[in-house]
Amino acid sequence: MLASRTLLCKARCLRGEESLRKLFTSPRLHWSYTSYSNASGLNSKATPLQERRMIDRFRLHVQGGDGGGGNGSLRRSRTDRYGKPDGGNGGKGGDVILRCTSAVWDFRGLQHHTNGGSGGHGASKNKIGSRGEDKVVQVPVGTVIHLVEGEIPSTVEKPSSVIHPWDLPGTVTCDLLASDQLSTSSLRDPDMDQVEDRTIDTKSYSVVSSIPTCSPPFHTRGKSTSVENVRFSHYDDTRDYESTSTDDEIDSGMLEEELPEDEEEIQYNVAELTEEGQQLIVGHGGEGGLGSVSAGKRHLKKLKSKDQSADRNVNLESCDDGNPLNIRIGLPGSQATLILELKSIADVGLVGMPNAGKSTLLGAISRAKPAVGHYAFTTLRPNIGKLNYDELSISVADIPGLIKGAHENRGLGHAFLRHIERTKILAYVVDLAAALDGRKGIPPWEQLRDLVLELEHYQEGLSDRPSIVVANKTDEAGTDCVLEELQRRVRGIPIYPVCAVLEEGIPDLKAGLRLLVNGGEPASLRLDNILLD
Numbered sequence: 001m002l003a004s005r006t007l008l009c010k011a012r013c014l015r016g017e018e019s020l021r022k023l024f025t026s027p028r029l030h031w032s033y034t035s036y037s038n039a040s041g042l043n044s045k046a047t048p049l050q051e052r053r054m055i056d057r058f059r060l061h062v063q064g065g066d067g068g069g070g071n072g073s074l075r076r077s078r079t080d081r082y083g084k085p086d087g088g089n090g091g092k093g094g095d096v097i098l099r100c101t102s103a104v105w106d107f108r109g110l111q112h113h114t115n116g117g118s119g120g121h122g123a124s125k126n127k128i129g130s131r132g133e134d135k136v137v138q139v140p141v142g143t144v145i146h147l148v149e150g151e152i153p154s155t156v157e158k159p160s161s162v163i164h165p166w167d168l169p170g171t172v173t174c175d176l177l178a179s180d181q182l183s184t185s186s187l188r189d190p191d192m193d194q195v196e197d198r199t200i201d202t203k204s205y206s207v208v209s210s211i212p213t214c215s216p217p218f219h220t221r222g223k224s225t226s227v228e229n230v231r232f233s234h235y236d237d238t239r240d241y242e243s244t245s246t247d248d249e250i251d252s253g254m255l256e257e258e259l260p261e262d263e264e265e266i267q268y269n270v271a272e273l274t275e276e277g278q279q280l281i282v283g284h285g286g287e288g289g290l291g292s293v294s295a296g297k298r299h300l301k302k303l304k305s306k307d308q309s310a311d312r313n314v315n316l317e318s319c320d321d322g323n324p325l326n327i328r329i330g331l332p333g334s335q336a337t338l339i340l341e342l343k344s345i346a347d348v349g350l351v352g353m354p355n356a357g358k359s360t361l362l363g364a365i366s367r368a369k370p371a372v373g374h375y376a377f378t379t380l381r382p383n384i385g386k387l388n389y390d391e392l393s394i395s396v397a398d399i400p401g402l403i404k405g406a407h408e409n410r411g412l413g414h415a416f417l418r419h420i421e422r423t424k425i426l427a428y429v430v431d432l433a434a435a436l437d438g439r440k441g442i443p444p445w446e447q448l449r450d451l452v453l454e455l456e457h458y459q460e461g462l463s464d465r466p467s468i469v470v471a472n473k474t475d476e477a478g479t480d481c482v483l484e485e486l487q488r489r490v491r492g493i494p495i496y497p498v499c500a501v502l503e504e505g506i507p508d509l510k511a512g513l514r515l516l517v518n519g520g521e522p523a524s525l526r527l528d529n530i531l532l533d
């Protein structure tokens with residue numbers, strides 16, 4: 001009996017195996033199985049970012065949240081006819097904060113209009129209104145901020161190390177002495193402009209921030225610069241954004257107002273975020289209005305005599321200008337219009353014509369996996385790879401291909417050149433086989449000349465930084481002679497012959513880069529050192 005059961009079980013198992021085998025060999029499953037295991041298919045889906053054009057310039061309007069209204073409540077009792085003020089202050093509006101993170105690569109996820117949350121209104125029993133929610137906008141490392149209008153951004157304040165137990169983090173704490181002074185001064189001169197009074201008083205507030213902080217090194221140029229004097233004034237993004245806009249982006253209004261207006265006065269480089277975790281407040285939340293406690297008893301007595309029948313919780317909306325009640329209204333948050341610009345930061349920038357093999361080279365010297373294609377402009381955004389050594393790590397940026405006229409914004413133009421500004425070392429990558437066998441390309445020494453000219457046209461002295469030449473595609477037939485010719489024509493700069501595809505010559509190249517980053521003898525590529533026909 002037992003033996004027959006075991007046999008039955010085995011038979012079932014075998015049948016199961018059989019059916020599984022059938023399933024795996026069936027054409028339908030084979031199709032789905034192969035399509036699942038097709039790594040390249042998956043990769044093509046997993047790399048949509050590389051396919052999309054990067055958004056490295058973005059116009060942002062920010063507004064801090066409005067401060068909450070102060071409460072005018074009075075606590076009355078049988079013994080106290082007029083009552084005691086017990087209205088709390090309004091909460092401070094939320095800030096708009098730019099936070100630097102390596103989790104994002106460009107400004108794709110940003111919205112053009114970003115507001116901080118409004119502060120809560122104060123309530124009776126001296127309850128302070130809640131603080132408005134901060135809006136944190138994540139921006140990539142290397143973000144430069146230009147100010148079109150509004151306040152110059154400030155760093156996020158460090159929270160005070162000694163916080164009084166009764167201080168609420170992130171809320172307005174009012175200096176009572178100062179508020180007394182305010183009410184006294186209001187009484188002394190009833191016709192005094194109350195808005196002005198209020199402005200003076202808010203200076204005595206201290207804000208305790210609850211946000212973790214850092215102290216980024218940011219440069220501030222106090223004076224605004226006329227747009228004609230600045231390089232960026234010629235920037236024209238129309239083509240870039242038009243050609244890359246997806247339906248989603250258009251629907252969400254992402255591409256709205258991308259173009260800088262010619263007439264605008266822009267303060268350039270007011271701040272920059274170069275390290276992970278740095279934070280800047282670009283839109284300050286408004287201070288909350290004063291509650292009756294802070295505003296002072298005498299002030300409220302006056303109010304009561306004016307309108308005995310007034311509601312205890314005064315309707316803040318109904319306050320006219322010049323009315324003492326204005327001090328209860330929370331201040332609006334500050335507004336600013338910014339242009340965010342991304343400049344990649346890397347130790348080494350791979351500079352070359354389209355199809356020179358920069359992305360392949362980056363993949364060969366680091367673990368980066370940039371998209372490689374046999375067509376020009378495969379690279380639409382800088383890819384960063386890292387060369388890790390015991391004592392140092394070198395970041396290498398594969399920058400979109402440069403063509404003649406890039407300084408006039410041809411090809412990827414400024415989007416390409418801007419990223420070179422931040423690299424310490426330039427590695428010119430040339431295609432040795434570009435002009436071989438009747439191909440349409442130009443010889444490597446002419447590639448070098450064009451590259452240097454484009455850099456210099458864009459920014460004088462840009463090609464002066466320490467450089468090397470990487471002569472790629474040594475595996476192609478006939479490149480030996482071209483390499484010899486290149487070494488004869490280009491002098492005063494190290495030339496590293498490599499085959500990026502087969503990873504030949506890579507160790508020498510890596511050693512050369514390491515030496516240069518460590519302060520080895522720098523040499524730059526000069527036009528005089530290139531011998532042309």
Ligand SMILES: Nc1nc2c(ncn2[C@@H]2O[C@H](COP(=O)(O)OP(=O)(O)OP(=O)(O)O)[C@@H](O)[C@H]2O)c(=O)[nH]1
Pocket residue numbers: 352353354355356357358359360361371372373374375376377378379380399400401402472473474475476498499500501502
């Ligand atoms: N024979 C040969 N082909 C190479 C070598 N390195 C790159 N290629 C090919 O050259 C083509 C362009 O390579 P990419 O790495 O995309 O070139 P790129 O400079 O990044 O191009 P852009 O993205 O347009 O700037 C691809 O078809 C590569 O396979 C090499 O060492 N030898």
